[in-house]
Amino acid sequence: MTLVEAVNDGLNTAMHEDDRVVVLGEDVGVNGGVFRATDGLYDAYGEERVIDTPLAEAGIIGTAMGMALYGLRPVPEIQFLDFIYPGFDQIVNEVAKIRYRSGGQYTAPMVIRTPYGGGIRGGHYHSQSSEAYFAHTPGLKIVIPSTPTDTKGLLLASIQDEDPVMFLEPKRVYRAVKEDVEEGYYETEIGEARIAREGDDVTVIAYGAMLHVALQAAQTAEEEGVSVEVIDMRTLVPFDKDTLEASVKKTGRAVLVQEAPRTGGFMGEISAFLHERLILNLEAPIQRVTGLDTPFPYTLEEEYLPTPTRVLDAVDEVLSY
């Protein structure tokens, strides 16, 4: 099963198990979504629960919030993360704050699904990785899976979560990674990282599509005699401090990978966290491998995005410090 098929399986499982779950967005109904993430749901659950909405992200998020207030479990799809900004105010000022500002009287548990990230020749507006905007907003949880198994388990856990979740799907690997995925209902816990590969010399931390870049780098490093531990964060907010701390304590060296622009990126937070807690355990300053502080490019996207070679370069740097 591919990652996007795992999204579909997760949605289908959730809708089958829980009649509060509704899906809404642009082209999610009859067409099954432009990436086919909602394929078949319209036929299975009907137009009341699989809703082709007017073309307005603020309306998709805003009405989904109304549904959540009323007790449904909406799963709005934003076709590309790059298109989410008309709904940004609804997410940041409303969805994220309603529990707090009403003293817990009103809540808006919902899962905002959206494909994110580059590597598909999508230019400025089909490639962005703007998770940091949302990570900066208290009240939201941020989940980014990297494998089909985690995608389904995290999606199901997100739908049952009492808090709103931004569920960012790495579209570059929508069909690139295949796994056998467990049938039926299961949840993968939000807030837990996964050690994707064990190692001793250096820790590489990544999430989403960059996890696979990190794993390729680790494979090459091993051939060169360097043992790399790779951690898949899976949840950015709240992140798994214990797994990160334990790994970096063990290796003494860390490389952090994100495809988002560097300044204000989420890995800056992880770097600060590790330096604040583990400065005496560190053998070298932590390095970041990131996108550039530019709009996302078209022709030069391979140069813009972190690659296994760039990760290896940073691994060499922390090892030779």
Add this chain to the structure above:
Amino acid sequence: MATLEPPKTIMNDDGQPNGEVPDLSQDALLDMYEAMVTTRLLNERGMKLQRQGRIHFYVGSMGQEASHVGFGAALKETDWYFPHYRDTGVAVLRGASIEEMVHQCYGTAEDHIQGRQMPNHYSFKDINFYSISSPLSTQIPHAVGAAYAAQIKDDDVVTGVAFGDGSTSEGDFHVAMNFAGVWNTPTVFLCQNNQWAISVPTEKQTASESFAIKAKAYGFDGVRVDGNDVLALYQASREAVEKARNGGGPTLIEAVTYRMGPHSSSDDPDRYVPQEDLEAWSNRDPIDLFQAFLHEQNHLTESEDEALRERIKDEIQAGVESAENAEGPTIDSLVEDVYAQVPWHLREQADDLKRFYGERPDMDGGH
């Protein structure tokens, strides 16, 4: 505009009916009147408390008491109301206590939103009065989404949502109206057109001949009603609510009124509101009109009115005294309700702040 019909009215300037009076019991009429008077008196006291530095802000609805109370009265208790910040009367009508509203304005530990919002940003789930946001129009799509949910669950619930004339320029207004039209949701929209968005008059807000007419573009009806005539507002709202309840879809009601006070305690309307407008509109004060009507219909004597006002003032005074003596919220309350459970990073941040103030008991903040 020459072609624009005058808004619907029931009462003339003396509060006498010049149209069919809606069928409302004496109790219902007096409840509406009490909600309007309470809103006015809370407004007067709230502005004074702000001037005295006892609370930090107040946003009132002086002159608009009829335009939202008439609307709120047409909804059932089980209907959901999505307010903005200029419709306190609906909270009163639905049963919010004066004491809890005063605690909210003071932001005490007894405020059930723990001092997390500015004054007047109430939230009363037990009476289906939704939480108020400062950014404009954001509640309108929520009302449409909730109505959609009620519709597919087959619940007998209509959603009512209120906002001002300035709010109709925001994207969320148009988005919500469009979704409501397409989905045919049981939603009634109330635009309290008080002629001003802080200092910007309606002619700089829209080139439409009215606000009501905007509904036409979204495929449903808009009606324009005298916002100072609580009976006219009630009548138009009841028709819209019944239509929504019976599957007839949404309606936009424009209540034509006038903001008789500042935008908020932070505003000085003398800079831009023409004095002659205030004088003209004060001849059609919504509470005076309704009082004259109730008096003429033998529902309320002058002494009963006097006693009502004294009782409300006493309740406000009791609320103020209670709030003045209340504790502030705790540091722990800062990190609660961000998420369903307090996550590790917020726990650490609160504990660190408590340690800081614990080591400095002479500083504020060590609640």
